[in-house]
Amino acid sequence: MSKGAPTLEDVARVAGVSRATVSRVVNGTRNVDPELQETVRSAIEQTGYTPNRVARSLVTRRTGTVALVISGAGGGSDVFTDPFFGRVTAGVVDFLRAQRVHPVLMLADSDHARTEVVEFLRQGSADGALLVTTHSADPLPARLVEAGVPAVLYARPGRPMPVSYVDMDHRAGGRMAADHLVAAGRTNIATISGPLDVPASQDRLAGFRDAMARHGFPYVPTAEGGFTAESGGAAMERLLAEYPDVDAVFAANDLMAQAAVYLLQAHGLRIPDDVAVIGFDDSSPALACRPQLTTVRQPVEDMAAAMAYLLLESLEKPGQRPKSVIFEPELVVRASA
Amino acid sequence: MSKGAPTLEDVARVAGVSRATVSRVVNGTRNVDPELQETVRSAIEQTGYTPNRVARSLVTRRTGTVALVISGAGGGSDVFTDPFFGRVTAGVVDFLRAQRVHPVLMLADSDHARTEVVEFLRQGSADGALLVTTHSADPLPARLVEAGVPAVLYARPGRPMPVSYVDMDHRAGGRMAADHLVAAGRTNIATISGPLDVPASQDRLAGFRDAMARHGFPYVPTAEGGFTAESGGAAMERLLAEYPDVDAVFAANDLMAQAAVYLLQAHGLRIPDDVAVIGFDDSSPALACRPQLTTVRQPVEDMAAAMAYLLLESLEKPGQRPKSVIFEPELVVRASA
DNA sequence: GAGCGCTCTTACAACGTTGTAAAAACGAAG
DNA sequence: CTTCGTTTTTACAACGTTGTAAGAGCGCTC
Secondary structure: OOOOOOOOOHHHHHHOOOOOOHHHHOOOOOOOOOHHHHHHHHHHHHHHHOOOOOHHEEEEOOOOEEEEEEEOOOHHHHHHHHHHHHHHHHHHHHHHHHHOOOOEEEEEOHHEEEHHHHHHHHHOOOOOOEEEEEEOOHHHHHHHOOOOOEEEEEOOOOOOOEEEEEEHHHHHHHHHHHHHHHHHOOOOOOEEEOOOHHHHHHHOOOHHHHHHHHHHOOOOOEEEEEOOOHHHHHHHHHHHHHOOOOOEEEOOOHHHHHHHHHHHHOOOOOOOOEEEEEEEOOOOHHHOOOOOOOOEOOOOHHHHHHHHHHHHHHHHHHHHHOOEEEEEEEEEEOOOO | OOOOOOEEEEHHHHOOOOHHHHHHHHHOOOOOHHHHHHHHHHHHHOOOOOOOOHHHHHHHHOEEEEEEEEOOOOOOHHHOOOHHHHHHHHHHHHHHOOOOOOOEEEOOOHHHHHHHHHHHHHOOOOOOOEEEEOOOOHHHHHHHHHHHOOOOEEEEOOOOOEEEEEEOOOOHHHHHHHHHHHHHOOEEEEEEEOOOOOOHHHHHHHHHHHHHOOOOOOOEEEEEOOOHHHHHHHHHEEEOOOOOOOOEEEEEHHHHHHHHHHHHHHOOOOOOOOOOEEEEEHHHHHHOHHHOOOEEOOOHHHHHHHHHHHHHHHHHOOOOOEEEEEEOEEEEHHHHH
C-alpha cells in the first residue's frame, strides 16, 4: 500500500480474473459478464486502484494533455498580468475541462524556449499545441507545422501556412469605432494603433481608416503604441502635443485606452465631454476605468474555446485540412464615448 | 519517418550498438568510449531522434510536470482575470522553466473537480501539486495530504496539517497600513476587510485593528468585502452611509481599494485630500487607479517561486518534514494616502 | 455425440525507456 | 601464457497498460 500504487495485476488477482478483463471493465468495453463486472468493480474499490496514466499513454500514444503556448510576447512572464491572456486561459481551461484534457502552460519568449516547446511536443509530452502569438514574425508556428505537431493558432499566422486558426474580423472592429465616433459628431478624430508588425493591429487600423475615409476624413492622426499602458499614455501625449484640438481617440486596446483617458484627465480634459475615447477588447480595464470605456468587444473566451475545439477535433481525426473560424466584434457602448 | 518517431532501437541500429549504450549517451552517464560516443551522437543527429518522455516516465516514475491548482475560488474560470493569480502563475512558470519542469493548470472549483485533481495526481500524471487556495474550509489540501501527494500550499492551511506552505505576515501588513494612516493625521479611519473565512483576511484585519488600538483607536468601523471590485464598492457605500465623516480607508486588496476610490470620487470626495485610501497587494490595479494607490506590497511572484522551490525540493528528497517560508510585506507609498 | 457458431475470457506481445547482471574486451601483473 | 582487475558493452527483465489472437465454455443442430 504505502509503496507502489495498486496495479491492474493486483486488481486481477483480487478479483480472480486476468488483467485484460479488468482493463476492459475499466475502459467500459463490451463483452464482460455483468456478474463478473461487479466482482471486478468491487475489487477495484477494495484495492483503491487508479489506472496509471503514463502506462496508458505509452500504448495509446495519447497523453490527454495539450500545450498552451504563449509566444513572442516580449517581456517574459509579465504577460500573465495582461488581462487578455487571462481571458484566453479562462476560455481554454473552461473548454478543455469538459473533455478531460489538461493544458500545460509554456512560455516561448526566446529562441531557446521555442526549441524547448518543439521538443516537448515531439517527445509526445502533449498531444498538440494551442499557440497564442502576437508577433507576426514569430518563427514558432512554422516550426511546429514543420515538425508535424498538431497545432491551432490564435490569430492568423504572419505568413500563410497550412495550420488551423481562429481570429476575429479586426477591420470590422475598427470600422465600428469610426462609425460610432463620427455618428456622435466628433470631427477631430485620432487613433492610437497597436504595434504595426502585428497583423491584428494593422487590420484594426486599416478598418478604422477606411471607414473614416468613407465618412469624409481622408487623414487620421496616428500614434503607434505597444499594447501596454505605458505606451498608450506616451502615444496620447504625442497626439495631444501635435493635435491639441483632438476631440476623439480610438485606441487599439483597452489598456492603452485607459492610459489615454488618465493622461487626458491629467491635462484637465473631461471624458467624454471634451474628448471621447474608444477602446478595444472589452477586458477588465474597460470596466475598471473611470469613466467606463466604450469599447469594441472581442469574444476572447469564445475564441479560445473554439481554438481548443479545433485542436481536439484534429486530434480525433487526423489528416484533415486546416480550418479557420472568424468571429465578429461587437460595439459595447459605455460612458467614455 | 512520417509514421512512428525514431526510437532508441533505430538509433542503436544506425550506430551499430545496443539500446543501452545509446541510452547512456543520451543521459550522459559515464563509461562510454569517447569515440563511440561520437558515433552515437551522429546517429542521433542523423535519425532526428528525440527521447520519448512517456516511456521514460514509466520507468523513472517521474513526469517532469507539476499541477498548478487554483482551488476554492468561487466563480469558476474568471479567476484568471484576477491579477493576483496572474502574478502567481508568472512566479511559478518563471521558476519552473529553469528546472525544466512544466506546470499543468487545473481549476478545483467544485467537489467533482477536486476529485479529478486528486485522481490526476494519484495516477502519476504529475509529480506534485502547487495549491493556491483562498477558502480556509477548502477540503482539497487535506485530501491531497491524505492521498500522500507531494504538495505545497500558498497560504497556511485552514486546519493544521503536515504540509509545506509559503505565506506572508499579513498582520504586519495590516499594522503598516494603520501606522501610515495615523502618522498622516487621519482620525476617522475605517476598513474594508476581505472575506472573514479566509485566514489572510482575518490576519490583515487583526493586525490593522491591533495597531489602531495601540494608537488609541479602540474601535474601527469595518465592512466585509469579497476581494472583488463590486464587493469593494458596495462595502465603501455602506461605510460611507454609516460614517459620512470617514477620512481614511484601508482595503484588504487593491481591487477593492480601487473600487472604493471610484465610489468616493463619485460622491464628490477627493482622494487623498478628503479621504486617504490604502490598498493591499500592489498588483496592477494599484498602478491603473487614479490617483495611484498607496498599498501594502505582497511579493507574490517571489512567494510563488518559493512554493515551486519547496515542491521540487521535496520531490528530490522525499520523506522530509514539511517546511514553511514566511515573507515580509512592504509599504509602497503612492498618491492615494 | 461430433460439429458449429456464439459469447466471454485469457495468454501474450507490444509501447520505448531504464537499470541490472552478465559477458566481452583489454591491459597489466604474476 | 595464464590469471585477474578494469572498463566498456550487451542482453534481458522490468514499468503498467492496451489490443489481438487464441482458447474455453456452452447451447444448438444434424
